[in-house]
Amino acid sequence: MTNLFIQSPLSQFEVVNLIGVNAPILGNLHLNLTNLGLYASFVLFIILGLHIYGNNDSRLIPNKWSISLESSYQSLNTMVREQIGSQSERYFPFIYSLFFFILIGNLISNVPYSFAITASGVVSLGLSFTIFIGVTILALSIHKLKFFAFFIPAGTPLNLVPLLVLIELVSYLARAVSLGVRLFANLTAGHTLLKILSTYLFKLFSGSLFIAILTLIPFAIFLALVGLEIAVSLIQAFVFTLLVCSYLRDAIELH
Amino acid sequence: MHATLIRRQLGNLIPPKVATPKLVSGGSGAGLAPLVNFYSKLPKGEITPRVGGIKGRYFSGANASGKPLVALIVGNFVISYTLDYNMHLKHHKNNIH
Numbered sequence: 001m002t003n004l005f006i007q008s009p010l011s012q013f014e015v016v017n018l019i020g021v022n023a024p025i026l027g028n029l030h031l032n033l034t035n036l037g038l039y040a041s042f043v044l045f046i047i048l049g050l051h052i053y054g055n056n057d058s059r060l061i062p063n064k065w066s067i068s069l070e071s072s073y074q075s076l077n078t079m080v081r082e083q084i085g086s087q088s089e090r091y092f093p094f095i096y097s098l099f100f101f102i103l104i105g106n107l108i109s110n111v112p113y114s115f116a117i118t119a120s121g122v123v124s125l126g127l128s129f130t131i132f133i134g135v136t137i138l139a140l141s142i143h144k145l146k147f148f149a150f151f152i153p154a155g156t157p158l159n160l161v162p163l164l165v166l167i168e169l170v171s172y173l174a175r176a177v178s179l180g181v182r183l184f185a186n187l188t189a190g191h192t193l194l195k196i197l198s199t200y201l202f203k204l205f206s207g208s209l210f211i212a213i214l215t216l217i218p219f220a221i222f223l224a225l226v227g228l229e230i231a232v233s234l235i236q237a238f239v240f241t242l243l244v245c246s247y248l249r250d251a252i253e254l255h
Numbered sequence: 256m257h258a259t260l261i262r263r264q265l266g267n268l269i270p271p272k273v274a275t276p277k278l279v280s281g282g283s284g285a286g287l288a289p290l291v292n293f294y295s296k297l298p299k300g301e302i303t304p305r306v307g308g309i310k311g312r313y314f315s316g317a318n319a320s321g322k323p324l325v326a327l328i329v330g331n332f333v334i335s336y337t338l339d340y341n342m343h344l345k346h347h348k349n350n351i352h
Binding site: 011016018035038042046053054056057061063064065108111112113114115 | 309310313314315316317318319320323327328331332335336338339342343
């Protein structure tokens with residue numbers, strides 16, 4: 001009997017140093033390439049490669065790659081138009097790159113042993129906080145001081161204003177957290193579940209032959225869960241960008 | 256049936272005669288000769304049809320296939336397993352949490 005060991009299902013989210021330089025200059029400089037950094041650069045290269053190789057070279061007849069790219073462009077463009085309005089397509093490149101970053105980051109994390117960059121808080125919460133600050137700066141620059149009218153719903157009695165401002169402020173600030181936590185929690189939960197189930201399935205499969213054959217039934221359910229995880233990858237990328245669109249609309253139009 | 260009536264009904268099907276070489280170039284076609292000469296010397300077909308390279312083999316035209324995706328998944332798996340083995344699995348082989 002081989003030594004069986006069970007890893008913590010959360011150890012897959014650990015950020016570890018792969019290579020690094022510790023230099024005693026500039027206040028003990030640490031330059032490290034972590035697995036987070038490595039997979040983030042994978043995402044970058046995959047997105048670049050997809051768009052460079054999938055490009056149709058301005059030919060009239062599209063190929064399958066360029067059709068898929070064009071249709072994703074089209075659907076994102078439709079989303080931006082519907083959410084922010086056709087006058088605000090200057091935000092489209094941002095939404096497009098955000099969508100592809102999250103989508104590819106989610107999808108490559110579904111490969112076994114891979115690292116889920118969007119399941120680490122620093123990426124998802126970092127993204128959502130950055131977007132929150134950016135959207136607030138945008139709203140302030142467009143509406144100046146009138147931006148603060150956003151916290152007072154129209155037709156509020158004067159004596160309720162302090163309370164409502166507080167509630168609205170909290171709900172506005174909560175956006176920064178909720179946007180990131182939604183992505184982070186979905187990915188973390190899914191990957192943890194798959195890790196736990198695969199550990200058990202490995203134990204069952206490595207038992208006797210009869211049990212291994214019986215285990216094919218839970219394995220089918222496991223495969224369905226993998227499919228679900230791929231769907232979650234797509235849906236979360238879409239939901240994230242959709243919400244960023246609606247926050248942008250709020251910043252531009254103030255309700 | 257009357258002949259003109261038939262012609263009027265067929266008129267929808269037969270396109271009118273708008274331009275012929277004779278009509279356009281005054282009967283001789285001599286005016287267009289330098290132009291025809293110029294264009295006939297130009298190379299025909301696609302500009303540098305791409306056959307080689309990754310793009311030509313797996314991405315452009317009818318060659319577009321899902322093979323790059325498979326390569327991506329397999330490559331990612333190999334890299335990830337190697338990293339995980341060296342960072343994690345190797346350590347846990349003899350050390351239980």
